[in-house]
Amino acid sequence: MPAPAPYQESTTMIVRPQPHWFRMLFVWNGSVLRAIIPQMLLMTAVSTLAVFTGGKIFGDKLPLNTSTFTLLGVALAIFLAFRNNASYDRYWEGRKIWGALLIAARALASQGLHYASGDAAQRQLFIDHIVLLVHALKHQLRKTSPQADLERLLPAAQAQQLGQARYLPVAVMDDLRALLARASDEGRLSDARLWACDQQLNEINHCIGACERIASTPIPFAYGVLLHRTVYIYCLLLPFGLVDAIGYATPLISVFVSYTFLALEAIACDIAEPFAVSPNGLALEAISVEIERSLRELAGQPLPPAVRCGPDYRLD
Numbered sequence: 001m002p003a004p005a006p007y008q009e010s011t012t013m014i015v016r017p018q019p020h021w022f023r024m025l026f027v028w029n030g031s032v033l034r035a036i037i038p039q040m041l042l043m044t045a046v047s048t049l050a051v052f053t054g055g056k057i058f059g060d061k062l063p064l065n066t067s068t069f070t071l072l073g074v075a076l077a078i079f080l081a082f083r084n085n086a087s088y089d090r091y092w093e094g095r096k097i098w099g100a101l102l103i104a105a106r107a108l109a110s111q112g113l114h115y116a117s118g119d120a121a122q123r124q125l126f127i128d129h130i131v132l133l134v135h136a137l138k139h140q141l142r143k144t145s146p147q148a149d150l151e152r153l154l155p156a157a158q159a160q161q162l163g164q165a166r167y168l169p170v171a172v173m174d175d176l177r178a179l180l181a182r183a184s185d186e187g188r189l190s191d192a193r194l195w196a197c198d199q200q201l202n203e204i205n206h207c208i209g210a211c212e213r214i215a216s217t218p219i220p221f222a223y224g225v226l227l228h229r230t231v232y233i234y235c236l237l238l239p240f241g242l243v244d245a246i247g248y249a250t251p252l253i254s255v256f257v258s259y260t261f262l263a264l265e266a267i268a269c270d271i272a273e274p275f276a277v278s279p280n281g282l283a284l285e286a287i288s289v290e291i292e293r294s295l296r297e298l299a300g301q302p303l304p305p306a307v308r309c310g311p312d313y314r315l316d
Helices: 033-053 066-115 120-142 147-153 156-162 168-185 191-216 221-271 284-298
Strands: none
Touching: 033 221, 066 120, 066 191, 066 221, 066 284, 120 147, 120 168, 120 191, 120 284, 147 156, 156 168, 168 191
């Protein structure tokens, strides 16, 4: 079998095949190590200071031992696990919502193409609106400008009008419903088929609202502050509790344990915002383009270039 092609890093999520176990030790892109290097340097300095002072601060010995940190470490690990589970739930729910959007967009495009009669221009306009809705939702979630997609997919006058909308995906969905209603009024779409198309529009509306709910409802700030403070206090005190037991190995063990806790906290913060532009966020650009390619193929139109995040990337 041919060797898999190397992954390509987009501006969003990094998706790659599972590397060899030895290469995994040195992975840089996509890890949170880059974000916590300052903290690791601080922990190295503090643990080195603890070794040279014998665990004393301002001449006084801190009465700490390893049993205290063992109990605290177990409790903190459980706390971090709950925090990571809450963050991953938001990430996975976001992925399921975009999967549902893919299904509804495909179904609506297929129904519009086959249920309603009309010329090529009307079919083109209908597909363009569905494509625009997907890209508009991506832009709204990432707070980026949709102007380029508006100008690419709509006539200038309509693009200018829709560009004023505060909630662009909802405005595009309303235009889609207007296109279906017009087809029904003109006798090009029966009532039963209009109802079927309307069901898919309602599903798309549900996906838009669900994404807005995740984006506008972060994990409570006080929860993150408590975890952040607890992790840092634990890591800063850890060298003074280990120095009597392991001596000069204190910096090595302290930095390793701190890396585990600090990295878990950083990962939880990263994936708690699944629509953000980050190496561990959802690959919305690739997903949006893949949906567009799927709809263009249904309509027999030229496909735009794919945005690949890696050879093992899948939508479904």
